[in-house]
Amino acid sequence: MPRPSLQSSEAREALLLQRVADGDRQAFEELYTTYHRRLSRFLMRLAPRYDFAEEIINDTFWVVWRKAGEFRGASRVSTWIMGIAYRRALRALRDERQIAATDRRMSEESTPDSEDSAARDDLHDWISRGLAELPEEQRLTLEMAYFLGYSCEEISAITGSPVGTIKARMFHAREKLRLSLPSLGGLGPRSPL
Amino acid sequence: MNHKHAWELIPWYVNGTVADSKRDGLLFHLEHCSQCRDEVEAQRALMQGMKTRQQVEVMPHASLQKLMTRIEADPLPQRPAAPRSPRTLRWLTAAVVLQALMLGALATLLLRSPRGEVQAPYQTVSSPATTPGAASVRAVFSPDMTLGELQALLERAHLRIVNGPTPEGVYTLATSSTGDDPKQALLTLRAHPAARFAEPIGR
Numbered sequence: 001m002p003r004p005s006l007q008s009s010e011a012r013e014a015l016l017l018q019r020v021a022d023g024d025r026q027a028f029e030e031l032y033t034t035y036h037r038r039l040s041r042f043l044m045r046l047a048p049r050y051d052f053a054e055e056i057i058n059d060t061f062w063v064v065w066r067k068a069g070e071f072r073g074a075s076r077v078s079t080w081i082m083g084i085a086y087r088r089a090l091r092a093l094r095d096e097r098q099i100a101a102t103d104r105r106m107s108e109e110s111t112p113d114s115e116d117s118a119a120r121d122d123l124h125d126w127i128s129r130g131l132a133e134l135p136e137e138q139r140l141t142l143e144m145a146y147f148l149g150y151s152c153e154e155i156s157a158i159t160g161s162p163v164g165t166i167k168a169r170m171f172h173a174r175e176k177l178r179l180s181l182p183s184l185g186g187l188g189p190r191s192p193l
Numbered sequence: 194m195n196h197k198h199a200w201e202l203i204p205w206y207v208n209g210t211v212a213d214s215k216r217d218g219l220l221f222h223l224e225h226c227s228q229c230r231d232e233v234e235a236q237r238a239l240m241q242g243m244k245t246r247q248q249v250e251v252m253p254h255a256s257l258q259k260l261m262t263r264i265e266a267d268p269l270p271q272r273p274a275a276p277r278s279p280r281t282l283r284w285l286t287a288a289v290v291l292q293a294l295m296l297g298a299l300a301t302l303l304l305r306s307p308r309g310e311v312q313a314p315y316q317t318v319s320s321p322a323t324t325p326g327a328a329s330v331r332a333v334f335s336p337d338m339t340l341g342e343l344q345a346l347l348e349r350a351h352l353r354i355v356n357g358p359t360p361e362g363v364y365t366l367a368t369s370s371t372g373d374d375p376k377q378a379l380l381t382l383r384a385h386p387a388a389r390f391a392e393p394i395g396r
Contacts, residue, residue, distance in 0.1 A: 011340040015354055022353065029257060036253035045243070050251055058260040065264055127242040142204075146240040151210030170204050177239070 013077040021068040032061050039085055042148055046089060046139070047096055056092055060085040075157055082158045086140065093136045130180045138173035141166055194218035199229050207236045328355050329375040330366040330382065331392055338387040346388075350381035365394070 013034070019027035036057060043053035063084050071080055131139055137159075144150045144158065152170075156163045194215075199222040205211040206219055223229055330352065334343060347353065347366070351373040356365035366382075368375050375393065382391040 011343075012358060014340050015343075015358065019354060024355070025261070026356070029261075032257050032260070033253050036256070037250070040251050040253075053251075054256045054259075058256060058263070061260055062263065124242060124245075127239065131243075143243070145204055145208050145210075146243050149208050149210065151208075152205050154210075167201055171201065174204070174236070181239075 010076055010078070014073065017064075017068050017071055017077050020065065021071070028061075028065055031064070035061075035081060038148070042143065043085075043089060045143060045147060046093055052092065052096070056085060056088045059088050079154065079157045082144075083160065086144075086158050090136055090140060093140075097136070126181065130177050133180055134173050134176055137161075138169045138176070141169040142173045145170065194222045196222070196226060196229070199223070199226065200232065203229065203232050203236055207233060207240055328365045328367045329394055330379055331390070331394055332364045332366055332382055332388060333362050333390040334364070335387040335389055336362065342387065346382070346385050350378040352378050352382070 013031065016027045016031045016034075020031060039057050039060070040050070040053045043056050044050065046052070060081065064081060071077070075083075131142065134142070140159075141155060144155050145152075150158065152163055152166050155161075155166050159166070161169075199219050202211055202215060202219050206216070211219065223233065351369045352366040353369050354364055355367045358364050366378075368378055379391055379393060382388045
């Protein structure tokens with residue numbers, strides 16, 4: 001792991017976390033504020049409701065507060081925090097999907113679905129729809145790569161999955177989007193291999 | 194680089210995180226492969242589409258308050274304290290006795306003196322901190338210093354960070370435990386080439 005100089009945000013966050021481990025509430029609030037914007041923007045992409053994002057952020061930082069003393073610097077602070085958030089988000093997304101599936105079944109029984117509603121939506125909506133159809137791990141991989149800008153190795157560290165698994169998730173995510181996006185709007189390129 | 198490998202690297206090339214060692218090989222492949230070039234454009238469009246969506250900015254204050262309420266309602270289990278040596282325990286006992294004596298003396302002084310005439314004791318730069326373990330030093334370090342070097346120095350000086358770094362890089366430090374001597378800590382700090390400034394906090 002590269003040695004961060006004191007000027008880097010990495011070093012600043014490591015120092016803040018040390019103070020959090022000592023029970024310093026001011027350092028905790030500083031760390032929370034640092035991550036809130038990034039996490040809330042990321043999480044609200046997954047479910048566009050602030051209560052969803054807030055619950056995951058606060059659960060994440062609840063763990064940070066309680067486990068800061070156990071952080072041994074084996075990874076970056078950001079990797080550690082994003083890893084906690086990832087596991088919370090994955091669980092919450094699965095719960096959300098179950099609820100959504102139940103709601104959909106109920107609404108299908110009462111109202112017929114409009115087949116051409118997708119055509120009225122703009123670019124972002126059909127990208128969102130394509131992403132929403134991906135399995136949770138594939139979607140989170142794509143979001144972490146394209147929205148948060150993490151490398152394959154960083155995503156591997158955050159998720160605790162081997163690099164080969166991340167590559168496979170990305171590959172399958174692209175394949176699925178290729179199948180779903182053209183029918184929704186026409187972005188998808190030709191078949192890859 | 195073969196087509197399959199290049200295809201696999203495209204998302205990481207698009208998000209700017211592909212390793213330098215692989216970039217040249219990928220760029221060479223892209224020059225000759227229209228299918229991969231199309232995929233680069235498609236993935237770029239997807240990434241832009243994901244990034245440009247309007248986001249509602251939410252201020253963290255209310256959420257933080259909720260979390261702090263939850264933390265206050267469920268305090269941490271006692272964190273295990275570092276084992277203290279018999280010498281430290283003797284110092285702690287002495288500190289408690291000294292503190293009690295000082296409080297008694299202060300009470301007497303307050304009872305005897307007319308309001309407003311209590312004089313603060315004169316402190317020199319070399320005076321030890323009256324409250325061991327409280328913030329006693331302000332310091333600035335070279336920005337080139339690494340986190341590991343700072344941690345090693347603070348450990349050697351028996352200091353811990355209680356505040357900072359501020360945007361200007363100022364740290365507020367305190368002795369790690371009540372038995373530690375702030376004067377000695379200051380000398381240890383000043384002896385380090387990366388310490389640009391280390392001064393006791395005026396009391």
